Amino acid sequence: MLLISSLQNPKIKFLHQLKEKSRLRKKEQKFVIEGKREIFLAIHGGYQLLQIYYCPTIISNEDVSAIIDNTSSSIDIFEITTEIYQKLSHRSTTEGILAIAKSKEASLDNLDLDNKNPLILVAESPEKPGNIGALLRTADAAKVDAVLIANPRTDLYNPNIIRSSVGCVFTNNIAMGSTAEIIAYLNHKNIAIYGAALQSSENYYTQDYTKPTAIVVGTEDKGLTDEWLYNTSQNIKIPMSGVIDSMNVSVAAGILIFEAKRQRDFVV
Structure with a gap:
């Protein structure tokens, strides 16, 4: 588990662009999920999580572990600061966790x-x-x-x-x-x-x-x-x-x- 504290970190920049740009989501076949419930639903819907970013001042380690325990593949996990989470969060109410997942081909x-x-x-x-x-x-x-x-x-x-x-x-x-x-x-x-x-x-x-x-x-x-x-x-x-x-x-x-x-x- 790595701590990221800079908004200029390449992973943070990529995550932000992935949220904002449809073209990048299609090219990379990845997207961002925000929130515990949404992440759990994605897991149960058969989506593969690739990375998790969480803010320990907002979400507990137990909640993060519960999500990880429900996945069947290895995931890169990153701890981020409150400042970074607030920059990335799409909601006014915060839950403290985001994930990058692999898209499905909806054909x-x-x-x-x-x-x-x-x-x-x-x-x-x-x-x-x-x-x-x-x-x-x-x-x-x-x-x-x-x-x-x-x-x-x-x-x-x-x-x-x-x-x-x-x-x-x-x-x-x-x-x-x-x-x-x-x-x-x-x-x-x-x-x-x-x-x-x-x-x-x-x-x-x-x-x-x-x-x-x-x-x-x-x-x-x-x-x-x-x-x-x-x-x-x-x-x-x-x-x-x-x-x-x-x-x-x-x-x-x-x-x-x-x-x-x-x-x-x-x-x-």
Whole structure:
């Protein structure tokens, strides 16, 4: 275990750049995790930790040891000063620990669907990390079989996604691809596609989601693109009684996904 006390240390500079730069994360196939819960979830999600940086004035040695004991490979461990941790920390509330982990390739080719009757959440072109994080929390709460992100605009390992998802980026089965690739994948698997849209739509609660199902949500400002609208099994809408005709994408996804869960639980 080594002590690092300088902000100019090359490891600290690299860690800071890894947090800030998506291009570097993709090139190095590494990313930064902050917080005990998130690190534990990453470990249980099969992610390989490479390095741990901790501040002993904030986190106890026992807590650090508990994390290390849960890993199956050797990890480089560094003690850092409070000044360095505050420079690196992304949160206003501190937990005193960060880790560098190896990224996973979130491709459709690597997607493992064990369930013969899957329930899948698809998000087209989500951009705001907060929305992506909320979608992943919803998916985790419903225990969907997969989350597919079509035409991604944001790096999956963006620190804001990890934070806003409270680590659910590690608990979900996630794959990314173009809209065309994901539509082809769903069609190949004979999975019905229900697109959240106003055009040619039926009320969401009138549909049967007990068979293999993908629920697709678009962006809040533009909704789903024509490519999705022309390839859905059925477009669905949430009846709304107020003045506006849209709601936060994660809220809408939650309503639709949990209706599918309700139907499936009733059938069981």
